[in-house]
Amino acid sequence: MGRSPATKDDAQALFHSLRSAYSATPTNLKIIDLYVVFAVFTALIQVVYMAIVGSFPFNSFLSGVLSCVGTAVLAVCLRIQVNKENKEFKDLPPERAFADFVLCNLVLHLVIMNFLG
Amino acid sequence: MKISPAEDSQAMARKVGIIAVLLAVASICEAVAIFHPISESHRSAALELFSPVAGSFSSLEEAYEALRTFEVLGIEKKPDVKDHTCNSVVDTLSLMSSNSRDLYHALRVNGLLKCEISNEALTGIVSRLKDAVKDATSLLDYYHSIGGLLLIKDQSSEVDVLLENADGTLRSIKALSQSDGRWRYSSSNPESSTRAAGLAFETISGVISLAASAIDETLIGTLKKDIMKLFDSIEKYDDGSYYFDDKHIDASGHQGPLSATSAVVRGLTAFASTSESLNIPEDKILGLARFFLGIGVPGNSKDLYYQIDTLSHLENNRVSVPLVLSLPATVLSLTSKDKLKVKVSTVLGSSAPPLSVKLMQVFSSGSKDASVLNKDLHFDPKEAIYSLDDLPEGVDIGEYVFAFEIVLSDPEYKRKFATGGRTKVPVHVTGVVKVDNAKAAVLEGDVVESEKKLDLPGKNDLALSANHLQKLRLSFMLTTPFGKPFKPHQALLKLRHETGVEHIFVVENSGRHFEITLDFLGLVEKFFYLSGQYNIDLTVGDAVMENSFLEPLGSVELDLPKAPEKATQPPPQAANPYLRYGPKAEIAHIFRAPEKRPPQEVSFAFLGLVLVPFLAFLVGLLRLGVNFKNFPTSAIPATFAILFHGGIAAVLILYVLFWLKLDLFTTLKTLGLIGIFLMFVGHRTLSHLASTSAKLKSA
Numbered sequence: 001m002g003r004s005p006a007t008k009d010d011a012q013a014l015f016h017s018l019r020s021a022y023s024a025t026p027t028n029l030k031i032i033d034l035y036v037v038f039a040v041f042t043a044l045i046q047v048v049y050m051a052i053v054g055s056f057p058f059n060s061f062l063s064g065v066l067s068c069v070g071t072a073v074l075a076v077c078l079r080i081q082v083n084k085e086n087k088e089f090k091d092l093p094p095e096r097a098f099a100d101f102v103l104c105n106l107v108l109h110l111v112i113m114n115f116l117g
Numbered sequence: 118m119k120i121s122p123a124e125d126s127q128a129m130a131r132k133v134g135i136i137a138v139l140l141a142v143a144s145i146c147e148a149v150a151i152f153h154p155i156s157e158s159h160r161s162a163a164l165e166l167f168s169p170v171a172g173s174f175s176s177l178e179e180a181y182e183a184l185r186t187f188e189v190l191g192i193e194k195k196p197d198v199k200d201h202t203c204n205s206v207v208d209t210l211s212l213m214s215s216n217s218r219d220l221y222h223a224l225r226v227n228g229l230l231k232c233e234i235s236n237e238a239l240t241g242i243v244s245r246l247k248d249a250v251k252d253a254t255s256l257l258d259y260y261h262s263i264g265g266l267l268l269i270k271d272q273s274s275e276v277d278v279l280l281e282n283a284d285g286t287l288r289s290i291k292a293l294s295q296s297d298g299r300w301r302y303s304s305s306n307p308e309s310s311t312r313a314a315g316l317a318f319e320t321i322s323g324v325i326s327l328a329a330s331a332i333d334e335t336l337i338g339t340l341k342k343d344i345m346k347l348f349d350s351i352e353k354y355d356d357g358s359y360y361f362d363d364k365h366i367d368a369s370g371h372q373g374p375l376s377a378t379s380a381v382v383r384g385l386t387a388f389a390s391t392s393e394s395l396n397i398p399e400d401k402i403l404g405l406a407r408f409f410l411g412i413g414v415p416g417n418s419k420d421l422y423y424q425i426d427t428l429s430h431l432e433n434n435r436v437s438v439p440l441v442l443s444l445p446a447t448v449l450s451l452t453s454k455d456k457l458k459v460k461v462s463t464v465l466g467s468s469a470p471p472l473s474v475k476l477m478q479v480f481s482s483g484s485k486d487a488s489v490l491n492k493d494l495h496f497d498p499k500e501a502i503y504s505l506d507d508l509p510e511g512v513d514i515g516e517y518v519f520a521f522e523i524v525l526s527d528p529e530y531k532r533k534f535a536t537g538g539r540t541k542v543p544v545h546v547t548g549v550v551k552v553d554n555a556k557a558a559v560l561e562g563d564v565v566e567s568e569k570k571l572d573l574p575g576k577n578d579l580a581l582s583a584n585h586l587q588k589l590r591l592s593f594m595l596t597t598p599f600g601k602p603f604k605p606h607q608a609l610l611k612l613r614h615e616t617g618v619e620h621i622f623v624v625e626n627s628g629r630h631f632e633i634t635l636d637f638l639g640l641v642e643k644f645f646y647l648s649g650q651y652n653i654d655l656t657v658g659d660a661v662m663e664n665s666f667l668e669p670l671g672s673v674e675l676d677l678p679k680a681p682e683k684a685t686q687p688p689p690q691a692a693n694p695y696l697r698y699g700p701k702a703e704i705a706h707i708f709r710a711p712e713k714r715p716p717q718e719v720s721f722a723f724l725g726l727v728l729v730p731f732l733a734f735l736v737g738l739l740r741l742g743v744n745f746k747n748f749p750t751s752a753i754p755a756t757f758a759i760l761f762h763g764g765i766a767a768v769l770i771l772y773v774l775f776w777l778k779l780d781l782f783t784t785l786k787t788l789g790l791i792g793i794f795l796m797f798v799g800h801r802t803l804s805h806l807a808s809t810s811a812k813l814k815s816a
Contacts, residue, residue: 030741038734042727049723053715095803095810102799106768110788113772114781 028094032079036072043068063115070108074101149518149541150356152410153443154466155428159414160190163425166418173201177209177222182422184229189429189465194230203232210234210242217249221261224268231272239269239276250286255303259290260316263323270327283328287336290321298347311361311377314347318384325391337392344385344395351401357537358411359404378408379423386434399437399535406431406439406464406535428464437535440469442521444542445502451514451548451598452663457505459494461523470534471526474503477539482516513599514548514661547661548598550605555593557653557670559583560634574664579653579671585637585678591624591655591670592632602629605659610635612651612673617690620644624655637675645687646680747806754805761802764795 025033046064055061081089081097089097167183174180180202187194209215209223220242227234242265249262263286270278280286293301299309300317321340325332351359352374361381362374382405389395409428415421431439442461449455457476461469474494478487494503523536555571559581566587571577573593583589591610595603608624610633620643624633637644652672658665749755768791775784 027741027743031738031743034734034737034741038730038737041730041733045723045727045730049726052723053719054713056712056714093807095807099799099803102765106765106792109769109772110775110784113776116776 029079032075036075039068039072059115059117063112067112071105074104149543151443151542152407152441154441154462154464162414163190166421169198177226181225186422186425188229189425199230203230206232217261221265224265228268228272236275239273243269243276243278256293256313260320263320266327267323278327279329280327281329283324284333286324298343310363312363312380315380315384319387322387322391357404358408359401360408375420375423379427382427382430386430389435395436397436402437403439403535403537432463432465439464439535442540448545459503468501470530473524475522477522478520479509480518512546513597513601514546517544519544545661547663549664550603550662551596553594558590560588560590574666574668577670582674584676585641589635594629596629605657605662607656607658609656611654614647614651615649618687641677646677646684648675648677650674757798757801760798764798767791
């Protein structure tokens with residue numbers, strides 16, 4: 001029938017539209033997105049390592065993974081607050097959001113370092 | 118220390134009897150005990166306990182205790198000890214800083230050693246002591262100073278020691294007394310003790326004998342009443358000893374009934390020597406003597422001194438002199454026809470005045486009544502022993518209590534000596550028990566299948582055999598030398614299997630006849646179904662049986678049925694009984710196995726792999742076109758921006774150090790400092806950035 005090529009073309013068209021829409025985002029948001037992707041990949045690699053060698057110092061594994069996940073979450077929060085299209089945070093200066101991001105990260109990493117062992 | 122009498126030969130049975138006397142003491146009615154006067158064992162103990170270190174004693178008080186004990190016991194003093202101690206005495210007496218206590222002890226030692234002290238020196242000491250009496254505040258001050266003056270009076274007749282204000286001194290000492298008869302040591306200390314009372318009596322007697330003029334008679338009368346009141350608090354043991362005890366520890370640290378009773382006896386005898394008519398009942402005096410004799414030979418020098426010194430005071434006191442009745446041997450054998458021997462002496466072992474000893478009653482064990490015999494004992498002047506040629510009729514083997522009475526020949530002596538009425542003494546009478554008509558039989562139902570006669574006590578070698586349907590019966594008869602039935606303390610039959618498993622049975626009796634029947638049908642399970650040869654042992658023993666025995670009788674071959682599945686196993690017999698207490702198998706501690714770690718290459722590979730996303734992040738940033746355009750260019754904001762980034766870097770470095778070696782507290786402290794700095798700097802930087810972007814927006 002030609003269904004598969006149609007779906008294939010649809011998928012490709014979807015992909016292209018997403019890509020073009022994404023390129024319209026401001027650069028600072030793209031930087032934050034890149035940071036999130038980096039954190040998640042680091043977490044994944046750590047999980048793969050644990051899967052291979054076993055979870056012996058479990059606290060170390062947890063602290064490593066949670067550091068990545070935590071910083072990713074904080075970056076997402078930062079992105080929400082900094083995004084100009086977000087009406088809720090219109091009055092919040094981005095520098096203030098960035099300061100919160102830095103502070104929260106420092107606290108998170110203190111705990112992580114303590115738990116690392 | 119009690120040895121099982123079953124395993125003894127004839128000679129040992131008598132020793133066992135002597136040990137068993139101590140057990141008999143507790144079991145028979147009260148006031149039954151034996152008290153021995155001072156003997157050679159006390160002398161050898163004194164020599165051992167009072168040995169001076171390097172030729173001299175550590176203090177004059179100890180020197181006095183040693184020398185006094187030696188003097189009472191009649192032990193010779195060594196001449197070099199005398200020289201050393203005399204030097205110490207002379208030094209103490211001439212020293213101006215010696216207080217009345219040191220002078221008192223030095224004078225006491227001088228009284229025994231008779232060192233060379235000049236009369237002038239003595240006069241000087243007398244004046245010091247008289248001043249001490251005037252300034253005395255506590256009981257011990259009075260005791261030492263009065264005691265010192267009294268000693269000087271005995272040692273030299275030329276020196277004048279008489280006290281002028283004897284009445285006043287007496288009253289001040291009396292002021293420390295209490296209503297219950299005890300005394301306080303000083304007016305500031307409310308604690309009273311019996312020992313203080315004894316010291317007070319001694320001091321007051323000293324004052325009376327040192328008085329220049331006659332003492333008020335009423336004072337002496339109240340003092341006699343005080344002594345009687347103190348005797349209300351006397352305590353008693355079951356064996357007839359009386360003693361005084363101090364409930365609290367007094368100031369000088371001496372504690373216990375020995376020091377308290379000793380002080381009271383010293384005070385009592387000192388007071389009695391100054392005036393007559395002190396009415397202490399003679400059983401109390403005898404009880405006090407028994408208390409000191411009852412402790413045997415003490416283990417330390419202080420106790421030995423108290424014992425010997427007090428007994429010497431009791432020996433020659435003016436109230437009443439106690440007389441001690443003792444038996445050199447309390448175990449009499451009927452076989453060797455032992456005579457009953459009794460010794461009467463003073464507490465230190467010297468001879469008593471002429472008297473006669475009567476055996477009044479003989480109680481057999483447990484019974485409270487006995488007929489009055491009133492038999493006189495015959496006196497042997499050579500050995501100073503009273504003896505009875507034949508034991509009273511009907512005294513068979515067993516445990517008895519003999520009641521004696523001492524009758525003084527001269528009625529004048531009745532007031533002077535304390536004899537104690539009826540003295541009860543435990544006595545063991547031993548003898549040979551006849552064992553006859555002994556036989557062992559194997560029974561089938563009630564019919565005797567085989568019977569053998571036994572020779573008891575003697576060698577036997579039975580060789581019986583039985584199966585589980587039969588019975589084994591052993592019987593014999595026991596009779597005393599007088600033909601009466603006898604029940605021994607132990608009559609046991611033991612069967613021992615060849616593997617070592619033992620079974621013990623008690624042989625019951627009815628009168629003279631002893632019999633035991635082992636019904637193997639009922640015993641099969643008890644014997645653990647073990648068939649084979651069993652050795653038979655018979656034990657018959659008692660303290661008063663001179664021929665107690667443990668004899669192997671032979672063996673019996675038992676045929677028991679086979680053990681069923683669920684039968685209990687016999688207890689394992691140790692090959693060597695001492696192995697039971699030997700070392701057990703060693704336990705090796707198993708440590709927790711360490712976790713398996715991955716090989717290092719894998720870990721390093723993943724380390725590199727983890728860094729890859731970071732590199733990708735940096736590359737991505739470059740591709741996005743990051744720039745530092747917004748970085749403030751003017752000087753002050755620039756410094757703040759640099760400091761801001763520097764602060765964050767410092768925190769991260771701190772975290773790395775925290776992971777590597779720091780502890781949480783230092784980290785938190787440093788973090789706090791950096792954090793404050795960072796807040797300040799960050800606030801400046803970010804607000805500058807914010808204002809810049811706001812300006813741009815509005816522009």
